[in-house]
Amino acid sequence: MSTNKKPIVWVAAGALAAFGLYQFAYGATVEPQATLGQSKIVLNKKEGAFPYRANNYTMPEQAAAAVVSRTIPADYKKIGESNGLELYMAGKTLAIMVKNKATGYVWASMPSDADLANANLNEEWQTAIKSPLLLEYYTADEMLSSASYMSLGGKVDKVEPIEQGIRIDITLAAIKAGLSLEVKLDGDSLVVSIPQKSMWEKGAEKLASIQPYPFMGAVHKADIPGYMFIPDRSGALIRFSKSHIQFDEPYVAKIYGTDYSSDSLDSATGRSSVPVFGVVHGTKQNGVLGIIEDGRYNAKIVAYPSGLSTDFYWVSPKFEIRYGYFQPTSKTMGGYNTFQKDPIKTDRQVRYEFLGGQDADYIGMAKSYRTYLQNKGELTKEKKEKSNADIPLQLRLLGGETEASTFGAQVVPMTTFAQSKKIVDELMKDGIKNMKTVLDGWNKGGWNGKRPAEFPVESKLGGASGLKDLQKYLAGKGIPLYLTNNYTIAFDNSNLLNFRSDAVRALNNEINEFPYFGWGSDSFFDDIMARDINPGKAMKLAKDDTESMKKLGVDGIALDWTGTVLVSDYNKKHPYTREQSAEAYRKLAEGFKGSLKELAIYQANDYMWKYADTLFGIDNGSSQYMYETDTVPFMQTVLHGYIDYFANPSNSSSNPREDTLRMIDYGQYPSYLLTYEPYWKLRDTPSVDLLTTQYTDLEQPLSEMYKAMNQALRQVQDATIESREVPDYGLSAVKYSNGIEIVVNYTSNDYSYNGVSVKAKSFVIIGGE
Incomplete structure (x- = not known):
């Protein structure tokens, strides 16, 4: 691992940029009004519709005559x-x-x-x-x-x-x-x-x-x-x-x-x-x-x-x-x-x-x-009723991260298990009681020290006893605890694999190997090599981890990469077609589902949905290729009311206010990636690009955003999306199966929708309580 260090000036500049971003995003009052869930944010009244004609929005439908059907020829x-x-x-x-x-x-x-x-x-x-x-x-x-x-x-x-x-x-x-x-x-x-x-x-x-x-x-x-x-x-x-x-x-x-x-x-x-x-x-x-x-x-x-x-x-x-x-x-x-x-x-x-x-x-x-x-039995509705409860928040906590130094890699504790309790306590005081707490970097070596994450639990965070104590504490508050891991890639320092036999091989018989932090990037960790894991080996690793998690009393696991990345293995001794790899990951997920209380999957492909209680990191945008004219919530429409799905962390967004409105439009739950320690401590780690993570900096915007989103989505958690109309550029109106309609106004101008005023940069709820 490289021991080079980023200049501290860069980190200071990043801090100023982050401060400016959050002043822009949350400088105005974002507390929802008591009437119709309207935010008080009002920006440039002369903005017009032009920004909302871009392909990251959905265009209004133009009136069109009935399409004439073709006739069926005699032949x-x-x-x-x-x-x-x-x-x-x-x-x-x-x-x-x-x-x-x-x-x-x-x-x-x-x-x-x-x-x-x-x-x-x-x-x-x-x-x-x-x-x-x-x-x-x-x-x-x-x-x-x-x-x-x-x-x-x-x-x-x-x-x-x-x-x-x-x-x-x-x-x-x-x-x-x-x-x-x-x-x-x-x-x-x-x-x-x-x-x-x-x-x-x-x-x-x-x-x-x-x-x-x-x-x-x-x-x-x-x-x-x-x-x-x-x-x-x-x-x-x-x-x-x-x-x-x-x-x-x-x-x-x-x-x-x-x-x-x-x-x-x-x-x-x-x-x-x-x-x-x-x-x-x-x-x-x-x-x-x-x-x-x-x-x-x-x-x-x-x-x-x-x-x-x-x-x-x-x-x-x-x-x-x-x-x-x-x-x-x-x-x-x-x-x-x-x-x-x-x-x-x-x-x-x-x-x-x-x-x-x-x-x-x-x-x-x-x-x-x-x-x-x-x-086909691949999508089933949860039996529990949620519409009378607050919406969930994904509280993603970065525990330990690996740091390069002249004495070799060492762990930087960013959020110990005791500090995790303090963050949860503060958020509960702010009225946020429904959380899904996810621990990244809980393992020996920290978040990017080992892949897959390996037991034992990192001692600098509190070790196994500290993790058990955190689990019991959260259980008493009805909050599930997830450990993050992935069984798709392994770093070259992993002790769990024999890479000659356990790594995936490509068609030309070479091992699938790549620099994890990118080809030719300016990362000082670009010498960390990753290899794809044979799906059969992945199932064995997951089975071993299941037993360790059960002993710790952990509620669930959050699978990263394993539900998303799908490769073939052309190793002649244990080949896997892509279809067989998908089936292996399904069995892996089924094993966790049968042994633990909760299974969450990041950006899961649809063959994994059958086993997931929760989906994290679901995209709420398109790639915006030049030929694309609109972005639409197809995935969210399929999933809503069946599986809870969360957006990517809001503190990684360049425009959190815009993304908050989009999450409301798409029926998507919020996420934050937090640390107890200040983010500048990540300056010599692979997570140097995380500019704003300290919970004390984010507690207020997180609380305000959550309150608005909870007001908007609380009553539709069990409902399915049944229609979505775009009455004008920058507007959307989503109707749910329980009769509630949520109208979102992305623009800087107030809008009247069917006689109901929708404030700029705000939303209204029609129907319900």
């Missing part, structure tokens, strides 16, 4: 019918149409002839858009090439009826490969699947990826009003527009994030915690939600705005079949590009849910996905 034959849908297919092109019987609207997998005639398409894209499949394959000389069903000389070998649909055996003559495409109705859903056992290859070329019916719901320019939904962080929209800047690249999100064992680091522009996407043709008129089922662990969501390659807006799943990689042959990085010889063995399937009327928007999509998860 399309009906191949399935359910209570709500009719399914048709064109024999020549294999294109499909789906009629929503409730609305009469017809969805198509291929644009109309008129749109194709008006589109500025080269020959390659003319062929691609008319194809039921887009593909990538590796050539005989191991180069990656793009193609389509038609460009590869696709032909139908066999057509076989199946229940409510059809199975088509396809040959791709140009590359001597083939597969079966199944299209059917399952209840009131359309299901498109490619069974793994149907895929075959007889030539030198090998399939790399496949996109079935990628142009389902595609829109030419802005000929139809509406948008595409993409699951970027909390959720984002790409609205159909005739005029926009020229985009350089599409949205490409690996579902569940980058697989560092097989993905190139520049292969994706985003990540998604849920395997969904959607299209709206006329808000509150027609919508479709795509849910990637089989094959989702090795799939991406790809969305193209108009003007990028074609004049169409389109969004599609992209299923990986095999990965390419660089195989080094020397220590000087000589080597060659190659690809997996064997395909990833999984079926590939996408389900489409069709929405109409009031449910035809991003909220309706979220509700549809919520129902889908409920039906």
